[in-house]
Amino acid sequence: MSTTFPVVRDALRHDQPLPRYQPEHNRPALWSAQARWTDVVIQHTVPERPGLPQGWGYRWTLTYRHGSLDRTAPVAVASTADLLTADPVRVNSWHPKKTSRAGLRYMHSTGRHHAHESLFERKLLCVLDFAGAAEVVSQPFTLTWHDGTRERHHTPDFLALIDGQVIVINTRPAERLNNRLLDDAAALGEVCLSRGWGHALVVGYELxxxxxxxxxxxxxxxxxxxxxxxxxxxxxxxxxxxxxxxxxxxxxxxxxxxxxxxxxxxxxxxxxxxxxxxxxxxxxxxxxxxxxx
The missing domain is CATH 1.10.10.10 (Winged helix-like DNA-binding domain superfamily/Winged helix DNA-binding domain)
Structure with missing residues (x-):
């Protein structure tokens, strides 16, 4: 008895071609020795969050972890050095029914293993490694912020130090973006802007x-x-x-x-x-x- 994989059967049923890589021969050259990590990822533009209340930098907080000790500091005064040496605020786990694949990936640029919560995140670690990231922290902190109606919490995926620039990065496949993540990313973008950090929402990788x-x-x-x-x-x-x-x-x-x-x-x-x-x-x-x- 022959078996047809569901993805193939569905594609045939809806008369849709299977996804294939289509090379663009007219692309300009992207030489690897000069390529930046932003040249290899696809980013989603995060809108600005207007109308922030006065003094929000001291009411919004960052909670990070050193060992078993959790520390909380206002956004405006949180120590960048402490964040870059923090431990993940979430513990990765995996079980047979879990759809994502958490694990550890070794990075040559830092000489250590770093946690990832999905294979999509694992790809970003490879890109950051190629970019020579001097430091990477997985799930570095939890941002507690207020949207004007209720208190909300958001944990970004990575905090990286690349070419002397601190960058906070979220990752999510483009087809899985939702309003909640975009709201959190907009709030996080304001935090990064106020601290002089970079911010990115990675939704794919250039092929x-x-x-x-x-x-x-x-x-x-x-x-x-x-x-x-x-x-x-x-x-x-x-x-x-x-x-x-x-x-x-x-x-x-x-x-x-x-x-x-x-x-x-x-x-x-x-x-x-x-x-x-x-x-x-x-x-x-x-x-x-x-x-x-």
Missing amino acids: PAYTAIETVETHARDHDRLGYGETILDLLRVRGPMEFAAVCHSVDGHLVARAILQRLIWERQVSVDLNRNLEDWTLVALPNAEVAR
């Missing part, structure tokens, strides 16, 4: 950019005991930009060279166009020798 980053990350910790990395860099200095496969085949032990080349991309020592699929004919260049495609 194929995210796929390329996730692919090269698998080799980020590979050891280069034979010095292939320096050989590849010398080759690119002499010959200029080359195709991915050509670089690897120019080095003895090209199978190992492929892994080391991907590590160099992750470390931003060489650059590829993230707006194109990472394939054998992908152009590889030194950061100062990138060319237009």
Whole structure:
């Protein structure tokens, strides 16, 4: 007896094509060595929240945790240093009936594991890792605020320190956005504006950019005991930009060279166009020798 997966059956029933990645060949080049994390994510514009009452910065509070001790401080005077060293205010858990997949992900930029409450959040940790985030805190605090009618509570997903800038980030797939989250995000945006922090609501990831980053990350910790990395860099200095496969085949032990080349991309020592699929004919260049495609 043949079995048809529900998603396929539903798509056929409604005469809708299955979702597929459609490359946009006219996109400008996005070279990985210069790419920022905001180039890889899709953000939702959060509207401003007008008419905040006078003195709201001292009535709205942030509650964060250090070990087993919870601390609460007004938004206006909460210590950024304390928030960046806080523990998650929620404990992640997983059970067979839970639809999201919580867990831990190792980040090379911080040298530690960080909690995520879904695979969508896990993807963001990969992007922040590629961006070289110096610090990341999962579920860093709970914002207690008042919407004019009632008191509300909101816990953002991440607090990150990237290039010296503190950024508070919420993540939610675009199809799961709702008014409650948008209201919370608007209030959080005012908090960040008052403190000089950045704020983002991530609703998706750019393809194929995210796929390329996730692919090269698998080799980020590979050891280069034979010095292939320096050989590849010398080759690119002499010959200029080359195709991915050509670089690897120019080095003895090209199978190992492929892994080391991907590590160099992750470390931003060489650059590829993230707006194109990472394939054998992908152009590889030194950061100062990138060319237009």
